[in-house]
Amino acid sequence: xxxxxxxxxxxxxxxxxxxxxxxxxxxxxxxxxxxxxxxxxxxxxxxxxxxxxxxxxxxxxxxxxxxxxxxxxxxxxxxxxxxxxxxxxxxxxxxxxxxxxxxxxxxxxxxxxxxxxxxxxxxxxxxxxxxxxxxxxxxxxxxxxxxxxxxxxxxxxxxxxxxxxxxxxxxxxxxxxxxxxxxxxxxxxxxxxxxxxxxxxxxxxxxxxxxxxxxxxxxxxxxxxxxxxxxxxxxxxxxxxxxxxxxxxxxxxxxxxxxxxxxxxxxxxxxxxxxxxxxxxxxxxxxxxxxxxxxxxxxxxxxxxxxxxxxxxxxxxxxxxxxxxxxxxxxxxxxxxxxxxxxxxxxxxxxxxxxxxxxxxxxxxxxxxxxxxxxxxxxxxxxxxxxxxxxxxxxxxxxxxxxxxxxxxxxxxxxxxxxxxxxxxxxxxxxxxxxxxxxxxxxxxxxxxxxxxxxxxxxxxxxxxxxxxxxxxxxxxxxxxxxxxxxx
Numbered sequence: 282x283x284x285x286x287x288x289x290x291x292x293x294x295x296x297x298x299x300x301x302x303x304x305x306x307x308x309x310x311x312x313x314x315x316x317x318x319x320x321x322x323x324x325x326x327x328x329x330x331x332x333x334x335x336x337x338x339x340x341x342x343x344x345x346x347x348x349x350x351x352x353x354x355x356x357x358x359x360x361x362x363x364x365x366x367x368x369x370x371x372x373x374x375x376x377x378x379x380x381x382x383x384x385x386x387x388x389x390x391x392x393x394x395x396x397x398x399x400x401x402x403x404x405x406x407x408x409x410x411x412x413x414x415x416x417x418x419x420x421x422x423x424x425x426x427x428x429x430x431x432x433x434x435x436x437x438x439x440x441x442x443x444x445x446x447x448x449x450x451x452x453x454x455x456x457x458x459x460x461x462x463x464x465x466x467x468x469x470x471x472x473x474x475x476x477x478x479x480x481x482x483x484x485x486x487x488x489x490x491x492x493x494x495x496x497x498x499x500x501x502x503x504x505x506x507x508x509x510x511x512x513x514x515x516x517x518x519x520x521x522x523x524x525x526x527x528x529x530x531x532x533x534x535x536x537x538x539x540x541x542x543x544x545x546x547x548x549x550x551x552x553x554x555x556x557x558x559x560x561x562x563x564x565x566x567x568x569x570x571x572x573x574x575x576x577x578x579x580x581x582x583x584x585x586x587x588x589x590x591x592x593x594x595x596x597x598x599x600x601x602x603x604x605x606x607x608x609x610x611x612x613x614x615x616x617x618x619x620x621x622x623x624x625x626x627x628x629x630x631x632x633x634x635x636x637x638x639x640x641x642x643x644x645x646x647x648x649x650x651x652x653x654x655x656x657x658x659x660x661x662x663x664x665x666x667x668x669x670x671x672x673x674x675x676x677x678x679x680x681x682x683x684x685x686x687x688x689x690x691x692x693x694x695x696x697x698x699x700x701x702x703x704x705x706x707x708x709x710x711x712x713x714x715x716x717x718x719x720x721x722x723x724x725x726x727x728x729x730x731x732x733x734x735x736x737x738x739x740x741x742x743x744x745x746x747x748x749x750x751x752x753x754x755x756x757x758x759x760x761x762x763x764x765x766x767x768x769x
Contacts, residue, residue, distance in 0.1 A: 290732070298762055301343055336747060341375050346368060374430045385411075428464070431451040451489050481518075505528070507531065541560065549719045569650055574595075576592070578593070605702075680692065680742065711734055
């Protein structure tokens, strides 16, 4: 029998960290965006950085804020210090890995956001660990990588005994939805070399990557890099003969989404990894299906050298723009004569919005599902299982699988407070815990039993272990950290 509450919030750990997000003015410059891409932190990385056998963690700061180190001890977690990094940059990704082969964990820090005005805001950095959890900036270990980093995957892909890095990107600053370049960095004796043009398909233009995970089945020496993001499916990369092979629509076609997170775990105990994928959720006025997808069209239609995304929703057998008339006309002032009245704009469809000349310039993207989903792995064929209704109340930014008394649970956190004004914040989730059996039946754990209560824009969730406790660490945008301890 489980205790009345599975997790209990630990209010005694004074972690002395509050993420302080900078104000975003994205919608002033990008009025037709669905959401902004400048509020992605705080990132978290976990690992034993001082070799004492306890998990430690590092939390990234916003622009103007230090990145903080926390050391795990037998009796809990203590704050150590702030890492002296370039505070003029927004930390968007963290990864602990062994760069120099000395058996301790070094630190990769990814920077950038959609509002970056200078490439200087985008250069990532590497800090070398002295084995005691003390880090020093390395000025020559990393080549020039000036992109908005979203995720970093470390693994010895070329099997030469050291960690290489896949560095993913989600946006090109001020040019969404153009596809950014992701990178593959090969470790050569403690120096990272950018071999993306040779090693990555499509010259590294793999999509608007919001989530990436390493996936390796039991008894397999060949891992996959799973990745996904905005307006795309769930894809994978495998490494062979010094190059990555792209496995498009790895979980099957017709699964383009606004995907926000990925987690892998052998949920049914059959030796292969299943996939938990967080999506936009269905608490929205929009509609998406294979037959009538949610659509975006984009091109530089107003001559400002930026793509202009216009999003359409299917309704009453036609596609209508989702944007408010004033926002639309602020972006396209040349169309004011077409839609002098609100009534005219309310009836406008795709054919009314664009001229024939404009249609020839347009690129298109689509979404077929908003549902957060578990994909059951059956010999690398994937069967979708839709997560319970309560999980669909908001975007799911992170999940973590927790094993308790031989049962598996999915802890899911999310929300997003930086959406456009006409649909408002996507913040209906309070955190969810879902029990999963071997047949992929889901049972929602009521909040009075789970103990989780997370009414915030939660970005990451990590499991941290020491000799005394198992805790869930949850980072929130523009807010303090949350710590939930597994009740014994």
